[in-house]
Amino acid sequence: MTTNPPRRRATIHDVAKRAGVSITTVSHALNGKGVIADATRKRVVETAADLGYSPDAIARGLRSRRLGILGLVIRPLDTLGSYQPEGVDYFLRFAGAAAVEALDRGYGLALMRDPTVGNAPGIALAADGFIISDPVASDPVIELLTRNGIAVVAVGRDIERPEFTAWLGAGTHTNTDAVIQHFLERGATRIAIVTGEDNNSWNADSELTYRAWAAERGQTPLVYHQDEGLGEAGGRALAEQLLASGEPLPDAIYCLTGRHAAGMQAGLQAAGYLIPDDIMIASGSDSEQTRNSAPPITSIDLAPEATAKAAVTFLVELLDGVPDADPDADPDGDGAGDPVPPEVEYRIRDRASTRSMR
Amino acid sequence: MTTNPPRRRATIHDVAKRAGVSITTVSHALNGKGVIADATRKRVVETAADLGYSPDAIARGLRSRRLGILGLVIRPLDTLGSYQPEGVDYFLRFAGAAAVEALDRGYGLALMRDPTVGNAPGIALAADGFIISDPVASDPVIELLTRNGIAVVAVGRDIERPEFTAWLGAGTHTNTDAVIQHFLERGATRIAIVTGEDNNSWNADSELTYRAWAAERGQTPLVYHQDEGLGEAGGRALAEQLLASGEPLPDAIYCLTGRHAAGMQAGLQAAGYLIPDDIMIASGSDSEQTRNSAPPITSIDLAPEATAKAAVTFLVELLDGVPDADPDADPDGDGAGDPVPPEVEYRIRDRASTRSMR
DNA sequence: AAAAATACCCAAAACGTTTTACATGCCGGA
DNA sequence: TCCGGCATGTAAAACGTTTTGGGTATTTTT
Known part of the structure; x- marks a missing residue:
């Protein structure tokens, strides 16, 4: 042997x-x-x-009902069904950073697939708590876990479960506004948005914010959707569709995913349009594709490391209680301070796909 | 709440x-x-x-002595001490793919830090088996785990523990030869190698293979080392050092890490040298940096996904026994077929940093 | 010198399973 | 009528901890 x-x-x-x-x-x-x-x-x-x-951690776990393991479920990967390297930049960085932060706090971090499908590897329900990234509407994973009394922290809200408040935002509203503002400052008059098709808050809230802005401004909203899994090809297809439609083209397009943005840009360029002179492009998620397109694409840096860290911190505080909580302030008298979701700072990476302000 | x-x-x-x-x-x-x-x-x-x-997975685990969790320790990250996104491309992709493969086989995958330092989160020893990527010489993690009767599979060998055979290669020998051959075919006459400083088999075996070639060819070996953690700056520094040395420059440089390669190339270009005309560059690990340098850098595609998959497969077979093992062939009579490390195919990505063969 | 307090230590229960070894009832065969 | 065998089910042990509720000396107090 x-x-x-x-x-x-x-x-x-x-x-x-x-x-x-x-x-x-x-x-x-x-x-x-x-x-x-x-x-x-x-x-x-x-x-x-x-x-x-x-x-022995198992024996100890049996007594104390805690194993020292945090579960991480990344919903978009479940629907995407693949960990292909392209475009999942964000999630891999998120997972890595979450693991490190968990380790620093004395927990292991186990990446898991949707535990509601197939024969869940029982271990799922043995984790002390879960982080679930980008839950879908009425997410069954949240349902399963809370039903079993397991703590859950979500990144992005469950758009059909308002009573579930243990989530931290990805700044979707602010980010969308920031991009629109960015476009406007650079002279855009006809802004379009391209979201993905997953039924999560990133897609939904981005569109909502955009529509609110369009309504206020009195502009007809230009909203397109595309399957996340199609990647750059999907972006390119959308560009062709746009060109073929006969409608006047937008002069600024906000694609949520970096791959859509890169594909869109390439598609428009192939048709002879200049970026950013004719049309500006921005992405809601910085990735290898946006950094390395020609020109590089202005993007929101979703700060996966900071977000992961915040999520782990939040979850661990939920599990262990807030370390330095004021003992006097304990309104629900459950002995544990109520942790509040940490805030994460996002930045817009200003690149050549949007006009310089000079 | x-x-x-x-x-x-x-x-x-x-x-x-x-x-x-x-x-x-x-x-x-x-x-x-x-x-x-x-x-x-x-x-x-x-x-x-x-x-x-x-x-309950914990109670069941207590009886059956298996939890359904695989541990993953990535040694270079321990020494690097960070999951910074730049340059760790390979490891993040590796971890993601390993997680998926583990999930497909009914295991969870927990990313862990070196369990020998500090107060190991007991859970470490509760995992059913471990994958350890790029062990260092006489790796204490392998020591700890085997001492506790926990199955370990390594990616890359422990260069000072020949009796430990449960590892699968990263094709280091073949890859090094392939790069040298690649250089030679394109007219190189003076080939140098830049390895990292971690004491693992990737560095050691690459250098060994290179030296063997140099000896056979009668060329003075040109071997340089640089701290992996220094990244592109380290590559650039090495370029300057090379230029300042007064020695005749190599006409082809093989940098193991993508970041060193990118930095080296940038450093040489800054001094007015043309890549690939004056000097060719190749990297032993494809990464964002090698893909997106100007010119893009010829690299070994280490196929992290395939390697991860192979490692998980190997480990699971070690744990559960080879499913379709021939029951007659069981020389050690332990009832379990001896799994053999799967082979992984690596490819050289031919890019503009080495001359075209036209 | 007896009672009370203190310091130290331990037996056993409990956590939720799986597994071993045995108990029960019924049937058919002698 | 008795017995062996079969079909079905169960009690109890075991896995390795933590924790509860004492127990026994020893020391202090009266």
Whole structure:
């Protein structure tokens, strides 16, 4: 075989026997719980070290009902059905950063697929809490988890579950306004938006904000949708559709996904249009495609690292309680301060696909 | 509070009571184990469904000694100490793909930091098996895990632990030869190599292969090292160092990391050299930097997705046994076929940083 | 010197499963 | 009528912890 001789792990019993005490004493000594003579504690600790003992996380989890694992479900990947490298930039960075932050807080982070489909790997319900990125409307995952009493924090709201408030925003409203403002400052008069088709708050709220602006301004809203999974090809297809429609073209297009934006830009350029002179392009999500298109595409930096960090922080506070909560202020008397979703700063990356302000 | 009323999960006892049978019968009925009257089984299954019962993964894990979680430790990130997006392309893609593959095989995948430092989040030793990417020499993580009887699969070998054979290669030897060959075919006469400083097999074996070639060819080896963490700046610094040395410049440089390659190229260009005309550049790891430099840099596509998939497959076979193993061929009589590391195909991405063959 | 307090330690229960080994009732065969 | 066998079901142990509720010396107080 390839593996080394699998030696049995030392248990608390082994330590107890070797140190000549009861397992209770070992547990207490190691966890600093009971009241124990210093000499005994020292002896136990040393024996434990000798034996290389570390408490079994599973057994401990069974007693304490916490495993030390955070689950992460990225909904768009469920619908996309693939972790193709192109375009999922954001999610991979999000997952990596979430893992690191979880680790720093003493949790492991397990990436999981939609636990409601197929035979959920039971382990799903064993995680201490979940982060769910971009839930869809009335998300069944949130349903399943809350029904089982598992803490959930969402990134992006569940647009049909207003009572679920444990979410932190991706700044969708602000970001959309910022992009529109950006276009307007640069002389745009006819702004269009391209959202994806997933039924999540990023798509919905972006469109909502856009429509609100259009209504206020009295402009006919120009809203297009495209399957996220189609990527750049989808953006290009949309460009052709736009050109073929005979309608007057927009002079600024806001594509939520970076791949749509890159495809749209390429499609328009192929038809002889100049970016940004004829038409400006911006993306709602910075990605390799927006950074490396020609010209590079102005994008919202969704700050996946900061968002992940905030989400983990929020969830851990939900689980462990807010560390420095004011003990006097505890309105619901549940002994735990109510954590409030951290805010994340987003920035617009000003690139050549929108006119310079000079 | 933000969470829903945390309802207690139904246990096997609840099901047993409701169905009027013992918990043994419930367990058997649900797992298809014992011999039970069809009517009883049906009744049990139905009540279980009614109650929304699903066995607790932790309790089950305690009995069966398997949790359904695979651990992933990416060593270079431990030493790098950061999940910064730049340059870790490969690892994020690796982690994402590994997670998906694990999920497909009924496991969750938990990303973890070096479990030997600090107070390892006990959960580390609770994972069923581990994938460890790019172990360092005599890697303490492999040591810790095997000592505790936990299955480990490495990507890249432990260069000072020949008895550890459960690793799959990143094709380092072949890849290095391929790049050298690529350079030679394009007229290079003076080839240099730049490795990183981590003490892993990627660095070591690349250098070894290169030196072997140089020795055979009778060329003085031109070997440089640079801290991986320095990224593009490190590559640029090395370029300046090369220029300042007064030695005749190489006409082809193989940088293992994409960031070093990009920095090296930029540094040489800044000094007025033309790529590829004066000097050719290639990278041992395709990344955003190599794809998007000007000119784009010829690179080995390390196929992180395929490698991750192979690693997970290998590990799962180690844990569960090879599904379709020939029962007659079982030399060690341990009832489990010995899985053999899957092979992964790597390709060289031929780009403008090396001369065209026209 | 007896009672009360203190310091230290431990047995056993509990967490929710799976599995082993045995109990019960019924049938057919002798 | 008795017995072996079969079909069905169950009690209890085990997994490795943490925690509860004492228990036993030893010391202090009266």
